[in-house]
Structure formats: structure tokens, C-alpha cells
Amino acid sequence: MEAKTDRRIKRTRYLLVHALTSLMLKKSIKDITVKELCESVDINRGTFYLHYKDIYDMLEQTEQELLEQFEQVFKNYHPDHTPDFPYPLFVEIFQIIDQNSNLCCALLSPNGDISFSVKIKKLFEHQYIHEWMVAHHSADFLPTYEYFSNFLVSGCSGLIESWLAHGKKETPEEMARLISKLISTGMTSVYPIPCGQPDDL
Template sequence: MSNNPLKTDPRIKRTLSLIRDALISLMDEKGFDQLTVQDITERAEINRATFYRHYQDKYDLLNKIVDEILQQFQTAFELPPGFEAHQFIQDNDTPPDSFIRQFEQVAEHARFYKVMLGPNGLPGFSLRMEMIIRDSLNRRSMIAQPFDSQVGIPRDIIVRYVASAHLGIIIYWLENDMSYSPKYMATQLIRLHGFGSTHFFKDNG
């Protein structure tokens, strides 16, 4: 049996969800610097003792939320263990499972991403997202073509260009209220990758 109460007590899960929802809504309204723990507890309708039972302060709360969501974002985009070059797909109409998963993860936490990437969001958040994308694309490129001498454009330039475009498409989707499905967006993204880079960024992972 797990000793972690967060996994066994639905009341604690609900409390944490209320606290986190309160933080995101308040950031959306007035930014992080202007809000206080008192604001958060009033919005979540809990007492301060309950808040401090789980978080040291508002910074601890924000850091834990951001780290958790970005870890999920990274996991969604990972290739399966043992992925090899021959598994890369060859057409622009079959989106990789990992691309679809990434859009699904963003959709699941859409309010969070809209706030963090918006005018009242966390400085540097978009760069953290882009770094996750860059690292994943770089690993994919190394699987597909491990020899830099065989890549027509320096690898770091390709990865930087494609990662920036990749993040830009995610932001566009959020700004337009996710009017397209995750699979549709994943398909368009892989087509854009095909236009802007070589095939080694496309996979079925």
C-alpha cells in the first residue's frame, strides 16, 4: 500500500487542485508579483494553515506546478525506449504519436499554458518549453543521422529553427482556443517540419 497521502486521499487531491486553480486564475487577472498567499487561500476557499501544509510560499507553489506540467510535456514528447532510425515515418500525413500526445497534454492543461505564455505569465517559461522541444528534436536527429558531416545544414541551426516553429504552432493553437484537434495539429506540424527541415524529425514514437 502506498504511504503517499496524495495518492490515497481524494480530499487532499481536491485541495491541491483548488490551490493550483486559484493561483492560475489570479495570475491571469493580475500577475504573479501582485498576488499574495491570502489571495490564493481566499480564492480557493481554504485557510492559510491548509496552504502551508503543502507549500512553503507562493513561489514554492508556482515552481511545483510548473515543474510538474513541464515534466508531463517532456514525457509526452519522448520517443519509446529502443527507438531506431528505421522506425521514422516517411510521409507528411501520418503524425507521430508523440506529437499527438504533446498536443493532448497541452489541451489538458490549456488554462495553465495560456496564462504562463501570456502577458501575466512566468518569464522564461516559453524558453523552458522550447528547450524541451530542442532536446527531443536533437535526439531524434542523432538517431536518424549520427554523422554531422552528412547533415546539409549545421544540426544546431536546424534544431533551433524547427523548435522555435514547433513552439510557435502550439502558441497559435492556444491563442485560437484550440479550434483544431490534437491529431489535426500534429499532422500540420509534421508537414511544416517537412517543409523546413529534413525527414529525420518525423517518427512514429
């Protein structure tokens, strides 16, 4: 009986999130009402309030669940203990985005929540770039760390948004390969320049 109840709860939340996603692709979150959301999936408002306080609470919980998926992936891989790092990490990241592409498009759209993009960037900066720098004893010694971090985070975010906007023509594996190559090229800037080479290129 408990398993059946859990399945019912998951299905209800899935339907509500799917409906919210569809509406956010058309209008701003501030213009979406609980009544409109429930009517779109034939669920009464009482059922909605069993799960969420209001539309903004639903949005926050939905974002948090997605962010937790990303965070778990970052925790599963360590720069020094993962062959071909960061490729395997980004395969999983792009797979999650692929599985939640409509939701990601809605959250990152002009109608979405600008704070979600900020949360993604902070998570990436802390869980990936900072940890990589600490592992290589570079974070405390690189004067331009903040610039470097912002450059990589913004570049990765832009690449993800572009991939979604163009209909995900490449596979998650292809995107992971591309972003790994771009990041690895950028990472070489933290290493000391060999003697005799100009540092003002």
C-alpha cells in the same frame, strides 16, 4: 483512509492550481499573494503551506509537473521505432496542452513565467530534435544545427501559442498532423542535396 487522504490532497492542490491559473490570467505572479489565493478557494493559509513554501514554489512545482508530462511523452516515442513519427508524439503533446489549456495560457501569457517558455523549448530541442539528429547521424555533421534547431523549436512554440490564443479551433489530431508536416518538411534540409540541384535556393 490513506486513499481518502490522497484524494483530499489532490483536490486541494487542484483547487489551488486552478485559482493560481485564474489569477495569473489577470495579473502578474509577483502581485499574487497567498492570502488572495486561499481566499479565492476558501482554503486557510495553513493548508497552503502544507503543500508549498510560497507562491513561487507553487508556480515552480506546477510547471515541473507539466514539464514531466511532456518529457514522458517524448520518452515514449523514438524516431526509428514509431510508425508515422512524429505524428503520434504530437497527438499526445497537444492532448496534454488541451487538458491544461488555461494553465498553459497563463504560463505563456505576459503575466506568466518567461522561464517556462525557455524550459519548454529546451525540452523540445533536447528530447526531440537532438535525439532525431543523433538517430540519423546528423547532429555532429550539420554546421547549421543550432540555427536549424532554433528554427523548428521557435516555430513549434509559436504554433502552440497561436492555437491556444485562437481558442483551440482545431483538434489535437489536426494540430499534430499540421505540425508533423511542417517539421518533416524542415527535416529534409538536413539531408544532402542531390547532385545537380542548386544549394543556394
